[in-house]
Amino acid sequence: xxxxxxxxxxxxxxxxxxxxxxxxxRNHVLRLANTALIDLYWNVGRYISQRIASAEWGxxxxxxxxxxxxxxxxxxxxxxxxxxxxxxxxYETYSNEPKLSPLVREITWTNNLVILSRTKTPQxxxxxxxxxxxxxxxxxxxxxQINSALYERSLSDGKTLSPTVSQTVPxxxxxxxxxxxxxxVAGKTIKNENSLRAALISKMKDFILEIGKDFIYIDQExxxxxxxxxxxxxxxxxxxxxxxxxxFELKMEKFKPEHLGQLNFYLEALDRDIKxxxxxxxxxxxxxxxxxxxxxxxxxxxxxxxxxxxxYQLCLPDKKLLQAKMKEIEDNARRDT
Numbered sequence: 571x572x573x574x575x576x577x578x579x580x581x582x583x584x585x586x587x588x589x590x591x592x593x594x595x596r597n598h599v600l601r602l603a604n605t606a607l608i609d610l611y612w613n614v615g616r617y618i619s620q621r622i623a624s625a626e627w628g629x630x631x632x633x634x635x636x637x638x639x640x641x642x643x644x645x646x647x648x649x650x651x652x653x654x655x656x657x658x659x660x661y662e663t664y665s666n667e668p669k670l671s672p673l674v675r676e677i678t679w680t681n682n683l684v685i686l687s688r689t690k691t692p693q694x695x696x697x698x699x700x701x702x703x704x705x706x707x708x709x710x711x712x713x714x715q716i717n718s719a720l721y722e723r724s725l726s727d728g729k730t731l732s733p734t735v736s737q738t739v740p741x742x743x744x745x746x747x748x749x750x751x752x753x754x755v756a757g758k759t760i761k762n763e764n765s766l767r768a769a770l771i772s773k774m775k776d777f778i779l780e781i782g783k784d785f786i787y788i789d790q791e792x793x794x795x796x797x798x799x800x801x802x803x804x805x806x807x808x809x810x811x812x813x814x815x816x817x818f819e820l821k822m823e824k825f826k827p828e829h830l831g832q833l834n835f836y837l838e839a840l841d842r843d844i845k846x847x848x849x850x851x852x853x854x855x856x857x858x859x860x861x862x863x864x865x866x867x868x869x870x871x872x873x874x875x876x877x878x879x880x881x882y883q884l885c886l887p888d889k890k891l892l893q894a895k896m897k898e899i900e901d902n903a904r905r906d907t
Contacts, residue, residue, distance in 0.1 A: 601676075608675045608682070615661030618654060632658075660686060667692055673699040680709050688716050697721045705783045714779065718751045722892035730866040730880075732873035738851045739812050739876060746855065750780055750882045760884070763820045767791075767804050770820075784810045792817075794839045803836050814850035815840050818857060825861035825879055827869040834875040857882050 618635075621627040636651040663686060664671045670692060674682055681702050689695045698721065702712060724747065735742050754776040755769035770777045771790055778785050785807045792806040805818040817836050821829060833854040840852040854877040866879045 604678060605675045607679060611657045611679060612661055612674075614649075614654065615657035615659070616665070618658045619661050619665075622658075656683060656686070663695075670696055670699060673703065677702040678709075681707065681712050684709060684712050684716070688713075689721075694721050697724070711779055714776075717886060718753065718780070719887050719889045719892050722889060723747065723749055723751075723887065726892055730861070730863055730870060731878040732870040732876060734874055735853065735876040735878060739814060739853060742812055742853060742876070742878075745782060745784070745809065745812060746878055746880065748880055749887075750857065750880055751887060752777070752780065752882055752884050753886045754780075756884055760822075763804065763822055766820050766822060770805070781807075782809075784812075785816065786810065788815075794836065794843070796839050796843075801836065801839070803840075809853075812850060812853070813848075815845060815852040817852060817854045819854065821856065821858045823859055825856065825858040825866055825869075825881075827865065829856055829858070830869055830873060830875075830877060830879075833877055834873065837875045837877070851876055853877070855880060 618627070618632060621631075622629065632654050633651045636649060636654055639646055639649045660674075660682065664674055673696070677699065685695055685698050685702075689698060698712065698716065701707060701715065701720070705711075707715065730748065731743065731746070752770065754773045755766075758765070758769040758772075760766050760769055767790055774787060778787065786809075788806040788808055790805055792803040794801045794803065803817045804820045807816045807818065808814070809816050817833065817840065819829070819833050819836070833856055837852045837854045845852055854875060856877065856879045858879060858881050861879055861881050870877065870879065
């Protein structure tokens with residue numbers, strides 16, 4: 571006779587706890603395996619580097635080593651001469667970087683190779699290593715962030731936030747950016763806010779990658795009822811770390827001060843009717859096609875709502891222009907000191 575188990579709420583919670591235990595153990599084993607693999611490549615790279623540096627080995631011997639491994643240990647994969655040179659470069663790049671060397675053991679070898687080949691300075695490497703650890707980037711996601719000049723954009727950000735943002739949610743300044751890149755909707759027909767919203771929704775995974783993986787999507791055109799009137803928020807999210815609702819409003823035009831009135835109204839409605847008691851005040855993000863920072867600063871200076879104004883672009887930024895802007899900022903900072 572077949573036994574029928576009734577899944578009440580308590581049993582469901584217990585099953586979920588067991589599933590979480592299994593998942594945590596599996597992730598722990600994977601992290602240990604990854605650390606062991608990175609340590610192996612580090613030690614192989616160090617061995618080769620030290621032998622070549624001491625003139626015990628010539629550069630041609632690495633090819634012989636790869637051939638030896640292939641012949642005598644055919645089950646050992648991934649030790650071609652090219653990969654052995656990468657291990658040497660990997661060790662030499664980080665061996666004198668005590669701030670970076672622990673971080674490389676926390677990400678995959680594939681992502682390490684991307685950062686190793688596509689970044690230049692220790693500061694840039696540190697930035698992307700931390701992003702990989704905190705955001706759990708895949709290789710494709712990491713390459714997209716480098717292509718979109720995330721590092722350069724983060725340094726040149728001139729965030730325009732209302733004073734209330736830093737007062738109510740201090741961590742928000744590190745979450746939001748001044749400029750967002752939505753190149754993943756390129757080629758789509760975008761004529762107005764509705765079509766832009768639809769394009770972003772169709773590429774939600776890429777959109778969340780750009781704004782940050784701690785964002786949880788709630789809905790588009792989220793309905794708010796105030797009095798006898800209905801209102802719609804373009805995009806509504808919840809941010810796990812900030813523990814608050816985040817309303818995104820899209821504008822296909824340059825920022826105008828009157829845009830803030832609508833967003834402030836939405837935030838008031840969210841906090842009165844939607845926000846849970848333990849959550850922080852809702853934050854509003856006005857995404858405009860363009861903005862004048864001085865106009866934005868004036869408009870936000872007396873705003874009592876936690877809002878910020880950012881601009882977006884639908885193509886990848888020019889890295890050279892961003893780097894020139896970074897240099898200008900650094901030069902101005904040196905002159906001011």
